Amino acid sequence: MRKLYAALMTSFNKDNTINEQGTREMIRYNIDHNEVDGLYVGGSTGESFMQSTEERELVYKIAYEETAGKVDLIAQVGSVDVMEAKKLAKYAVDLGYKTISAVPPFYYHFSFEQIKNYYDMILEGLNTQLIIYSIPALSGVSLSLDQFTKLFDNPKIIGVKYTNNDFLLLQRLRAAFPDKVIYFGTDEMLISALPLGIDGAIGSTFNLNAKRAKAEMAAFDSGDIKKAFELQNVSNDFILDLIDNDLYPSIKLIFEELGVHAGYSKAPMSKPNPAMASGAKKIYETYFKN
Ligand SMILES: CC(=O)N[C@H](C=O)[C@@H](O)[C@H](O)[C@H](O)CO
Ligand SMILES: CC(=O)C(=O)O
Numbered sequence: 001m002r003k004l005y006a007a008l009m010t011s012f013n014k015d016n017t018i019n020e021q022g023t024r025e026m027i028r029y030n031i032d033h034n035e036v037d038g039l040y041v042g043g044s045t046g047e048s049f050m051q052s053t054e055e056r057e058l059v060y061k062i063a064y065e066e067t068a069g070k071v072d073l074i075a076q077v078g079s080v081d082v083m084e085a086k087k088l089a090k091y092a093v094d095l096g097y098k099t100i101s102a103v104p105p106f107y108y109h110f111s112f113e114q115i116k117n118y119y120d121m122i123l124e125g126l127n128t129q130l131i132i133y134s135i136p137a138l139s140g141v142s143l144s145l146d147q148f149t150k151l152f153d154n155p156k157i158i159g160v161k162y163t164n165n166d167f168l169l170l171q172r173l174r175a176a177f178p179d180k181v182i183y184f185g186t187d188e189m190l191i192s193a194l195p196l197g198i199d200g201a202i203g204s205t206f207n208l209n210a211k212r213a214k215a216e217m218a219a220f221d222s223g224d225i226k227k228a229f230e231l232q233n234v235s236n237d238f239i240l241d242l243i244d245n246d247l248y249p250s251i252k253l254i255f256e257e258l259g260v261h262a263g264y265s266k267a268p269m270s271k272p273n274p275a276m277a278s279g280a281k282k283i284y285e286t287y288f289k290n
Contacts, residue, residue: 002194002199002200002201002217003038003072003199003200003201004036004037004200004201004206004210004213004214004217005037005038005040005074005183005200005201005202005203005206006030006034006039006040006202006203006204006206006207006210007039007040007043007044007045007185007203007204007206007207008023008027008030008039008040008041008042008045008046008063008207009023009026009047009204009207009248009252009255009262010046010047010048010051010059010266011023011025011026011252011261011263011264012047012263012264012265013263013264014264014271016264018051018055018059019261020058020062021261022260022261022262022263023059023062023063024062025255025261025262026255026260026262027062028260029207029258030071030207030210031071034206034207034210034211035210035214036071036206036210037072037200038071038072038073038074039063039067039074040076040101040161040202041060041063041074041076042056042059042076042077043076043101043133043202044135044138044204045203045204045207046059046076047248047265047266047269048076049079050269051266053087056077056088057091060075060088060097061095064095064097072098072099073098073099074099074100074101074131074202075088075089075092075100075101076100076101076102077089077092077100077101077102078102078103078104078105078133079105080105080106080107080108082118082121082122085102085118085122086121086122086124089102089122089126090126093126093128097128098128098129099128099129099130099131099158100122100128100129100131101130101131101132101133102119102122102130103133103135104118104119104132104133104134104139104141104143105118106139106140106141107140109140110141112143112150115141115143115147116150116151119151119157120154123154123156123157128156129156129157130156130157130158131157131158131159131183132148132151132157132159132160132161133163134160134161134162134163135161135163135164136164137163137164138163142164144169145169145173145176148160148173148177149176152177152180158180158181159177159180159181159182159199160180160181160182160183161183162183162184162185162193162198163184163186164185165186165189167192167196170182170184170193170196170198171196174196174198181199181200182197182199183198183199183200183201183202184198184202185201185202185203187205187206187209187213187235187239188205188235188236188239188240190213190216190217190232190235191216191220194216194217194220194221194228201213204248204251205235205242205251207251207255208238208251208254208255208258208288209235209238209287212231212234212235213231213235215231216231216232216235219231234287238286238287241279241283241286242283244279245276245279246270246276248265249264249265249269249271249272249280250276250279250280250283252264252265253272253277253280253281253284254280254283254284254288257281257284257288258284258288
């Protein structure tokens with residue numbers, strides 16, 4: 001069975017501090033309503049690269065407590081400061097996370113040897129498994145098949161969260177590494193990744209749209225390709241509306257409509273203006289209100 005993970009959001013107060021209660025409510029909604037298989041904690045959607053080490057640790061802790069073993073958890077610990085990444089990895093593993101993930105070190109255009117060394121440093125002395133977080137459009141770091149092969153040589157590196165629309169590389173990875181996990185991360189292209197044999201998907205829009213995405217995977221896997229395409233088409237109407245309305249703040253505004261106190265995004269992400277608020281309300285009414 002393929003798995004669906006929501007990329008957990010972080011709730012912030014107006015003053016850009018973390019809102020613990022709001023974050024817990026989004027976790028609960030993902031477990032109780034979305035029935036996701038797991039949560040990807042501390043990724044892009046969590047606005048994690050804009051947080052302090054202590055804030056990132058707090059979010060891992062909240063997610064660990066609130067899920068209480070009911071769903072899988074993956075802690076994204078990557079940082080351009082390798083010592084921070086090591087600290088976060090140890091913190092998450094000590095809490096009880098079975099799987100960590102890390103974006104490659106970014107900004108400085110590191111060489112592959114330096115990137116490999118970073119992963120070795122994170123994993124050194126830790127009894128855990130790691131999923132590479134490949135998101136070239138945001139991190140600026142692209143990995144080739146040969147480079148994935150070198151990273152996958154380490155048995156602790158069990159797979160990749162693949163947020164990339166290079167479908168040739170995805171096909172090559174799947175064929176070369178049948179035993180590694182590949183979670184796809186571009187929600188609006190899920191339909192194109194399913195036939196390539198992904199093990200599941202991790203994404204921001206599943207915070208609201210998990211049920212439709214799960215139905216799409218089930219339809220595809222039962223051979224009802226037409227239905228899978230129809231579901232992706234509705235999802236894409238929704239996702240593109242969200243993106244047009246400013247993705248992360250809009251997901252939070254729609255959560256609020258659903259009675260989940262998701263709060264705000266952190267500056268410099270936008271706080272909602274009246275146009276964004278009415279746009280989000282319209283998206284809610286179009287896709288969620290029966
Ligand atoms: C940068 C980012 O948020 N990527 C997510 C996963 O990796 C996706 O879930 C996208 O948000 C989503 O596909 C909308 O483009
Ligand atoms: C998976 C994704 O959306 C994230 O890193 O948050």
